[in-house]
Amino acid sequence: SPVLEKMVVTRVMLVGTAEPWSETVVASEEAGLVRKMLVDEGDKVRKNQTLCIQDASQLRLKIEAARAVVAEAAANQTRAEREWGRLKRLYSIKSVSKKAYEDAQFAAEAAVKRVARLQVDLYTLLDQVKKKVIYAPVSGTVVERHTLVGQWLGKGDPVVTVTVMNPIRVMVPVPERYVSRINKGDSSQVIFDALPGRTFKGVIDAIIPRADRAGRTFPVRIEISNSKGTIKAGMLGRVTLLIGNPHKAILIPKDALVLSGAGKSVYVINDQTAHLVQVKPGPAHGSLIEVEGKLKAGQKVVIRGNERLRPGQRVKVVSGIRGDAP
Structure with a gap:
């Protein structure tokens, strides 16, 4: 057989694993009892979609009481400011003592501060009620549910785990002899054992500059479009990389x-x-x-x-x- 001389591009096939583009554990911002779970494992969710609702009945009672207190304090503020205004006019014509005028001024200013403080308390309660409804921070798929209806959630406890699967990434350990000859943005081809007969186009999204000490390989992230959700996390992918120039x-x-x-x-x-x-x-x-x-x-x-x-x-x-x- 003849010896040939041709222009070639070096290709290497390496094995990697498909991973979600991101994985978010959605946690409770407030402690409380779970009243409704609106999603389950496997459900697709949109950003800002309601996932879980906690009981807020006690908070709502506190809000009603706080609003009544704020209204009463505001009425007291109005009366105190009106009295201060009246004494201010009288003091200007020397019809009341300075002490009476200053006492009215102090009472009016104290009433203003009390209303402001009570309003802060009310806004805090309203914010707590708002946080009793837990929303999806991203669009993705629920892969794990951590709580059930009737369960008590502490502040910061996990509710669900949401993964973003489009795009999906394949993490490939690239030997050190090749890593200096590839670049971010280089194209690649990926086939999956679980999806026979199909070839997916990928792009090198990141080259992690820290080697595995045992194998002397560098993690390389391949980005692949996965709009139909065909590729699942954990699938074995065989990645063909172009090494260097022709x-x-x-x-x-x-x-x-x-x-x-x-x-x-x-x-x-x-x-x-x-x-x-x-x-x-x-x-x-x-x-x-x-x-x-x-x-x-x-x-x-x-x-x-x-x-x-x-x-x-x-x-x-x-x-x-x-x-x-x-």
Whole structure:
């Protein structure tokens, strides 16, 4: 089979795992009893959709009482300000003492401060009631429900877990020998064992610059559109990455490689005589493989019976056997 020289792009296939784009544990902002759960596991939710309602009956009673107190305090404020105004006029014509005037002023200012303080208390209660309704912070899918109707929720207790599955990401451990030759934004192809016959286009979204010490691999995040929700979290993905730029390479059939004392070698035919040439194998391209060594395009290499050959042995060349082009 002839030795080929072609422009090729190095491709590597690595195994990764599909993960949600994000995962949010929605928690209760206030303690309280769960009155209604409006979603279940597997439900799709929209941002700001109601997920859970806590009991707020006691708070509403407190709000009614607080409003009555605020109204009474506001009426007292009006009376105090009116009295202060009356004494202010009288004091200006020396008809009342300074002490009476200052007492009225103090009473009016105290009434204003009391109304402001009571209004803050009322607004706090109203905010607490508002927080008794728990909303979805993002659009996504409920993957776990942490509470039930009738259960007591403490402040900060989890209610549901919502995941964003579109886009979805595939996390791939990339060996250190490749990581410097890929870039954010590079395209990739992903196939999933659970989705036979389908190929998905992906884009490198992030290259995490911290290696796994055991395997010397770097986490790389591949972003894939998943608008139909076909890809599920946890699916095994086989990711094909393009490594570096197109380059000229010497290609031979994989079957031409033999194991010799010096490593990998091939038998080159010259004048119907087999000559052993040591090579260094590189990436594969279908049935062909890149090699480095003293080979030139057009030379003939043995691909059948080469395991039994010896250097200098005479051979009979059979034409018509070729490797696949990359």
